[in-house]
Amino acid sequence: VQSRLILGIDTSCDDTGVGIVELAPDGSLSVRSNRVWSQTVHAQYGGVMPELASREHVERIAAITTDALEQAGVTLADIGAVAATAGPGLVGALLVGLMYGKGLAQALDVPFYAAHHLEGHIHAAAAEGDLHAPYLALVVSGGHTHLFDVPTEGQYVLVGATKDDAAGEAFDKIARLAGLGYPGGPAISEAAIRGDPDAVPFKEPLQGQKGFDFSFSGLKTAALLAHRAGAKPEDLAASFQRMAVQFLVKTTVRAADATGRDTVVVSGGVAANRALRGAFARTGLNVVFPGAGLNTDNGAMIALAGAAALREGRPASPLDGGASAYAP
Ligand code: KG4
Numbered sequence: 287v288q289s290r291l292i293l294g295i296d297t298s299c300d301d302t303g304v305g306i307v308e309l310a311p312d313g314s315l316s317v318r319s320n321r322v323w324s325q326t327v328h329a330q331y332g333g334v335m336p337e338l339a340s341r342e343h344v345e346r347i348a349a350i351t352t353d354a355l356e357q358a359g360v361t362l363a364d365i366g367a368v369a370a371t372a373g374p375g376l377v378g379a380l381l382v383g384l385m386y387g388k389g390l391a392q393a394l395d396v397p398f399y400a401a402h403h404l405e406g407h408i409h410a411a412a413a414e415g416d417l418h419a420p421y422l423a424l425v426v427s428g429g430h431t432h433l434f435d436v437p438t439e440g441q442y443v444l445v446g447a448t449k450d451d452a453a454g455e456a457f458d459k460i461a462r463l464a465g466l467g468y469p470g471g472p473a474i475s476e477a478a479i480r481g482d483p484d485a486v487p488f489k490e491p492l493q494g495q496k497g498f499d500f501s502f503s504g505l506k507t508a509a510l511l512a513h514r515a516g517a518k519p520e521d522l523a524a525s526f527q528r529m530a531v532q533f534l535v536k537t538t539v540r541a542a543d544a545t546g547r548d549t550v551v552v553s554g555g556v557a558a559n560r561a562l563r564g565a566f567a568r569t570g571l572n573v574v575f576p577g578a579g580l581n582t583d584n585g586a587m588i589a590l591a592g593a594a595a596l597r598e599g600r601p602a603s604p605l606d607g608g609a610s611a612y613a614p
């Protein structure tokens with residue numbers, strides 16, 4: 287048996303991502319390339335404009351694919367399978383990568399896998415040594431705060447989710463409020479180094495809940511009030527970050543105790559946060575984080591999800607499947 291190369295595409299939002307992953311005969315996975323074009327046109331609107339996002343994906347996808355092939359040192363003829371995100375995301379944006387991926391698969395006569403964006407985020411950690419079910423997966427990004435139990439490969443049981451804002455959204459909004467810039471996650475984490483985490487008393491959300499849900503709107507309101515009362519931006523950053531981290535880690539640890547899982551994957555843009563990584567490392571759980579460049583949206587994570595499907599012998603996806611904004 288030879289190594290197989292899987293090309294993955296993600297165009298779910300405002301990043302055009304294409305990556306190539308190698309599936310070795312022994313089943314191990316490695317990232318051969320990962321190219322992301324981050325759209326900047328949206329900055330002037332203060333949010334992602336769906337139609338502009340789709341158009342930029344159309345203009346960039348072929349060049350980013352060529353880039354990814356070159357970075358991996360291969361040609362299209364070497365690709366053994368193609369995976370692309372079918373949802374959730376902006377439908378117009380998703381369709382660009384999905385149609386491009388299906389076209390490639392058909393032209394190359396290789397299997398096509400429609401991928402779930404969150405399955406991609408979870409699989410972003412699959413290149414970090416051995417990752418085998420069962421495990422818990424916490425996806426914390428700008429759009430999602432979802433905690434899954436993965437009892438067997440390919441099966442995802444949602445055990446908790448945010449009731450309002452996503453974790454990354456809270457970082458972004460509080461950073462904007464404090465005048466710390468965009469994207470808010472890195473800005474907060476950098477400002478927090480200079481701040482006092484005891485300066486602003488944040489209350490832990492959903493205290494006493496039996497479940498494993500998340501909520502960030504209360505922290506956002508508390509941050510607004512503290513800001514109006516004159517809290518320093520770096521103190522606000524340090525205090526908010528500590529509470530957000532404590533809340534995410536405590537809830538995940540309770541879920542691990544309840545399910546008996548001892549391995550936790552933490553992925554998505556917020557998983558790049560140093561304080562969060564440190565706190566998870568101190569839990570005693572086997573915590574797996576994606577490698578550099580694999581936390582935020584990218585194509586390699588979709589290739590990793592496709593490679594896992596291929597490795598498990600899952601049937602390829604039909605070429606007439608559509609994109610979905612709210613993929614289940
Ligand atoms: O996964 P991602 O690229 O996009 C979505 O699918 O949403 O995540 C982006 C989010 C943004 O909200 C950004 O502020 C946050 O991840 N983020 C961070 C850090 N780096 C990025 N949040 C906290 N600390 C960081 N170092």
Ligand code: ZN
Pocket residue numbers: 403407427429582583
């Ligand atoms: Zn994402």
